[in-house]
Amino acid sequence: MRLLVLGGTVFLSRAVAEVGVRRGHDVVCAARGTSGPVPDGATLVAVDRDGGEAALEPLAGEEFDAVVDVATMDPEWVRAALAAVGGRAGHWTFVSSMSVYADHGTPGQNAATARLLPPVHRRPPELTPDAYGGAKVASEQAVTELFDGPAFLVRPGLIVGAGDTSDRYGYWPARLSRGGRVLVPTPLSAPTQFVDVLDLAEWIVDAGERRLAGTFDAVCEPLPLGEVLAATADGGRAPEHELVPASPEFLEKHEVKPWSGTRSLPLWTPGPEYEGFMAHDVSASYAAGMRTRPIAESAASTLEHERALGLDRERRAGLSADEEAELLAELDA
Ligand SMILES: NC(=O)c1ccc[n+]([C@@H]2O[C@H](COP(=O)([O-])OP(=O)(O)OC[C@H]3O[C@@H](n4cnc5c(N)ncnc54)[C@H](OP(=O)(O)O)[C@@H]3O)[C@@H](O)[C@H]2O)c1
Numbered sequence: 001m002r003l004l005v006l007g008g009t010v011f012l013s014r015a016v017a018e019v020g021v022r023r024g025h026d027v028v029c030a031a032r033g034t035s036g037p038v039p040d041g042a043t044l045v046a047v048d049r050d051g052g053e054a055a056l057e058p059l060a061g062e063e064f065d066a067v068v069d070v071a072t073m074d075p076e077w078v079r080a081a082l083a084a085v086g087g088r089a090g091h092w093t094f095v096s097s098m099s100v101y102a103d104h105g106t107p108g109q110n111a112a113t114a115r116l117l118p119p120v121h122r123r124p125p126e127l128t129p130d131a132y133g134g135a136k137v138a139s140e141q142a143v144t145e146l147f148d149g150p151a152f153l154v155r156p157g158l159i160v161g162a163g164d165t166s167d168r169y170g171y172w173p174a175r176l177s178r179g180g181r182v183l184v185p186t187p188l189s190a191p192t193q194f195v196d197v198l199d200l201a202e203w204i205v206d207a208g209e210r211r212l213a214g215t216f217d218a219v220c221e222p223l224p225l226g227e228v229l230a231a232t233a234d235g236g237r238a239p240e241h242e243l244v245p246a247s248p249e250f251l252e253k254h255e256v257k258p259w260s261g262t263r264s265l266p267l268w269t270p271g272p273e274y275e276g277f278m279a280h281d282v283s284a285s286y287a288a289g290m291r292t293r294p295i296a297e298s299a300a301s302t303l304e305h306e307r308a309l310g311l312d313r314e315r316r317a318g319l320s321a322d323e324e325a326e327l328l329a330e331l332d333a
Contacts, residue, residue: 006030078139154200
């Protein structure tokens with residue numbers, strides 16, 4: 001098939017283009033090309049989606065069997081893409097996010113019934129969680145309203161694997177690969193969900209091939225954090241190590257942030273308001289063809305990527321070795 005990826009130069013959209021090429025499709029990537037090269041075998045059409053009405057002019061008159069859009073923050077981009085190529089596309093995938101949900105406290109919710117944030121129809125000035133989620137809601141609405149064909153609205157949770165630029169899940173295989181005493185948040189029974197970038201890319205290309213329609217979450221079944229860390233250690237062949245549990249109260253007192261950012265512990269989402277954040281019911285996604293690989297495989301590919309970036313670099317997420325050592329000393333005291 002002829003596949004248009006709006007993106008294709010970094011992480012997920014690049015993986016989608018790669019899978020498309022591997023399956024023998026004619027893959028066109030439309031991006032500026034500033035984030036990196038498109039995969040070998042794909043064609044780059046240079047566009048700048050901030051370039052006003054004529055931004056997608058280079059795609060005028062082109063026909064595609066399937067289109068994949070990863071627009072992150074700007075519903076106008078989504079509307080413009082639909083106006084430019086929506087009328088000559090057989091299938092449309094919009095990569096949304098589980099950030100669309102208004103309630104992260106209730107476990108067991110599913111994509112069909114969970115309540116959404118109010119839509120944000122214009123690009124928000126700041127990337128707050130609600131603005132990001134609201135922009136994704138408005139983008140999904142634009143696809144539903146404007147695309148006259150089968151549309152796959154896929155809502156990933158945390159995407160992990162090689163090529164991740166956020167440094168979040170990668171903290172754990174990188175840290176475990178150093179061995180020794182590893183500070184971990186409790187409870188280790190906390191439900192944890194994520195998706196490997198390659199599993200998501202395969203599912204997105206499948207969806208285009210099969211013309212799958214509908215709205216789905218894209219994460220694995222909820223697994224206890226302790227199991228995720230153990231499988232991550234296995235996948236990265238971590239040397240001898242000991243998990244040293246730290247309570248939410250201790251971590252908060254010592255200004256360790258949950259989830260992301262510097263001085264954080266990724267995969268940690270404390271508080272009752274997040275009890276459902278990584279506890280979605282994803283049976284409908286598996287029934288619609290999503291496949292998720294063993295965590296150890298994701299850990300191995302993520303660790304390879306981490307090593308290529310440099311394990312001692314300044315991270316965008318996680319603790320530095322010094323920060324962790326200080327916290328362990330405090331905990332021992
Ligand atoms: N990472 C996560 O854990 C996570 C979780 C949930 C949902 N998501 C969603 O998953 C998707 C991830 O997509 P991604 O990994 O491919 O990364 P991305 O950073 O969302 O997308 C970047 C793509 O858009 C292109 N782009 C950026 N600015 C552009 C412009 N002005 N004009 C044309 N193209 C432009 C980039 O190419 P150039 O820079 O080369 O132009 C690149 O190919 C997003 O929709 C994100 O919201 C991510």
